[in-house]
Amino acid sequence: MPVHLLSEPIAAASLTSGRLWSLVAALAGVIGVIAGGLALARIRSGATRRGAFVALTAGLIGMAGGGYVVAAAEGGPGTGYGIVGGFVALVIGLLAAALGWLALSRARRAA
Incomplete structure (x- = not known):
């Protein structure tokens, strides 16, 4: 039997490296959602494009980090891989x- 199948389950409260990286990626995504929402709310102001770029960049970082964690995980939920x-x-x-993307496209039309 492979060794990784005999390992003990990881406690839900423990912070493993996989869980840490998934939290960092999710935090980047949340920052992007907030920036995108604020950019959509301020379509007429000059800060719209900057907020849209922040949201787009943070979203891509969040997706890349989440994709890395999912690709590197060697087990399912509860194994500590995040x-x-x-x-x-x-x-x-x-x-x-x-x-x-939506805020950026609306800002281009408004300009």
């Missing part, structure tokens, strides 16, 4: 990138 957080980071990053 795969659930990686999938959450992928979704939040995608939402942030979509908001940034």
Whole structure:
């Protein structure tokens, strides 16, 4: 029997490196969602393009980090590899990138 199948489950409260990276990626995605929402709220001001670029960049970083965690995980949920957080980071990053793209396209039309 392979060694990795005999390992002990990791406690939910412990912060492993996979869980840490998935949290960092999800945080980048949340920052992107906030920046994208603010950019959409301020379409007429000059800060719209900057906020849209921040949202787009943070969303791509969140998706890349989440994708890395999911690709590097060697086990499923509860194993400490952060795969659930990686999938959450992928979704939040995608939402942030979509908001940034939408704000950027609306800012170009408004200009």
